[in-house]
Amino acid sequence: MDNMDLIKVIAPIATILGMLAIGGWIFTTWLRVKNGYPLENSWGKAVYPRTSDEAMERVKLIGQENAQLRAELGSVKDRLAVIERIVTDEGHRLSHEIEALRRPSN
Template sequence: MSPDKFATIQALFPFIAIMASLGIGGWVLTTWMRIKNGYPLDGAWGQAIYPKTDQEAAERIRLLSQENAQLRAEMGAVKDRLAVVERIVTDGSHRLDHEIEQLRHKAN
């Protein structure tokens, strides 16, 4: 190898090392962020590593669907109760007193 080629390689080596280090550091940072935020990791050929089976994903979807249905039922009950409270608050006091008196007379 000639001395001028060797000098050129010596001059370029720090830049090549820096670029390789940045590439590896970026890959490590990206992988860490994916793990931290729950994104699936990719294997060597692009296949998903996590979740490992489709059964896990199906089970997770089933559990989330059940929770969603429960929350929707609870929200419906809360809306009904809120409607009753709004009706009581916006009703005139005279009408409310009249309804209470009617209930007292029915109880006797």
């Protein structure tokens, strides 16, 4: 068997194996990203996004705003509960019916 014949046999097999390796790497990277695992560089160290002081300050401000909005939402829920109690109160309904009877009908 000639060297050229050997290359003709091995080259397609090596190409297919190389493509499978690249496809497997892409698939495992996609799985890591999808499931929240940190990505790794070629030396096996985790690659984390770099954060600047400005980005960290923005995160703090958003966290503070989130806390304020949660507190405001809690007070709105409390007020709504009081209003619901007033509206569904039998005494309130009874007073409306009495007022309706006092009005002259046309």
